[in-house]
């Protein structure tokens with residue numbers, strides 16, 4: 001019996017619909033996908049969205065959308081529609097199984113945002129004032145004091161002098177929440193993660209730091225660019241600032257009678273660039289609305305490319321085409337494995353380097369799970385005609401390993417890591433189990449025993465027990481690897497005639513020798529290697545060489 005668990009709700013940032021999807025967007029959504037798959041597996045809830053809910057989407061009310069739509073001869077909405085589709089396709093190409101894709105131009109979002117602003121008005125958190133800043137007339141945008149100073153008070157784009165300008169706008173009283181936020185983050189170490197991010201936020205909240213109120217609206221003028229967005233309730237001469245509009249998506253998506261229980265979110269997964277909005281401004285807004293705060297805001301680091309920051313001018317951007325080229329050559333799950341286990345989930349940035357990719361792919365996949373599964377499958381084929389042999393009683397293998405305990409430890413490690421959002425560790429728990437199977441084969445030497453089988457009657461039950469243990473441990477490893485590599489592991493489990501039912505919790509499913517174990521006689525079909533070995537001499541895919 002497993003006690004009923006709270007539903008799990010995980011979100012990604014909603015991406016600017018103007019960008020072309022690249023490794024950054026795909027990575028964040030992929031990590032959320034793996035986290036959601038782990039939670040579904042742990043709960044044994046299949047794809048029931050009331051138990052595990054994974055939200056991603058697009059942020060569409062930016063001024064840039066109007067400008068580039070016009071350049072391409074589209075209306076802003078048409079342009080947003082086209083580009084939102086590109087994100088959906090990118091996430092489908094990465095096999096990310098989100099439960100919902102929210103777009104800020106959808107009526108279900110647009111219609112609710114003014115109500116949220118009204119709630120903040122009612123709690124006295126919003127007032128009308130004047131915003132003074134450095135205005136870039138060519139770009140029609142304000143620069144912060146720091147950015148303006150860095151640019152020598154000239155437009156970084158056109159080089160023309162910035163104008164000191166004042167305009168009326170609405171403010172959110174962030175200053176009012178400084179102490180409450182500080183107390184909350186101090187008391188809840190899991191709220192901002194990883195720890196480096198938490199310290200960063202605390203440093204900016206602790207006195208003598210002072211929180212300023214934040215502008216949350218922009219005026220509407222004759223310029224069409226200023227007419228794109230959601231209007232302030234009761235004052236159509238102002239529209240809600242795109243960031244404020246966007247943050248509400250996490251709540252608006254589940255603010256329906258059927259989804260009410262999903263709030264508060266368990267994890268807002270984001271990149272470190274947008275930490276302040278998520279760890280300070282958004283929680284303060286939630287406090288103002290009297291809503292519970294998300295359990296964790298997790299700010300991952302940055303992908304760089306071959307040791308360098310990605311940039312259009314260097315031409316080293318890892319775009320979707322490049323990712324697809326990797327998936328084509330090394331399999332999508334090979335790519336997912338590399339991104340998940342080597343990515344910038346912890347404090348530091350990560351390098352997408354071809355040589356590293358090959359090294360990890362060969363070590364963990366081709367020579368790891370792939371080779372181990374082939375070895376065990378081949379031996380069972382050769383010695384037992386492809387049917388799983390009986391495992392025998394304790395000690396039947398003549399060795400001292402306690403496989404039940406080892407597998408249970410691997411399952412607990414993966415579960416604990418998934419719960420603390422250490423997704424790379426959760427993924428690696430399965431590969432460690434594979435390494436243990438390899439080591440066990442090395443020590444027990446089943447291929448030697450097989451030669452003695454006719455001469456020595458004691459050899460047969462030992463050989464049977466060893467290979468049955470290997471197969472059963474690999475079944476469990478495959479379950480633990482399935483959130484990261486869903487297709488390859490489904491393939492392996494199907495070949496081994498042990499496709500798991502979707503509605504059994506992991507603890508039961510993965511019990512060594514338990515009700516879902518590989519029974520004697522189960523057919524283990526050999527097939528092509530799961531992962532072809534990669535040739536380190538081959539040039540990186542997608543480089544046109």
Ligand code: MSP
Nearest residue numbers: 013014015016024025028059246247270271302303
């Ligand atoms: N629209 C806002 C977010 C609003 S959320 C309420 C936004 N969008 S974005 O399109 O710029 O996406 C930013 C996110 O993309 C980052 O937070 C991060 O998750 C991901 N990445 C973009 N570039 C990245 C890398 N080079 N490396 C890793 N992830 C990065 O900001």
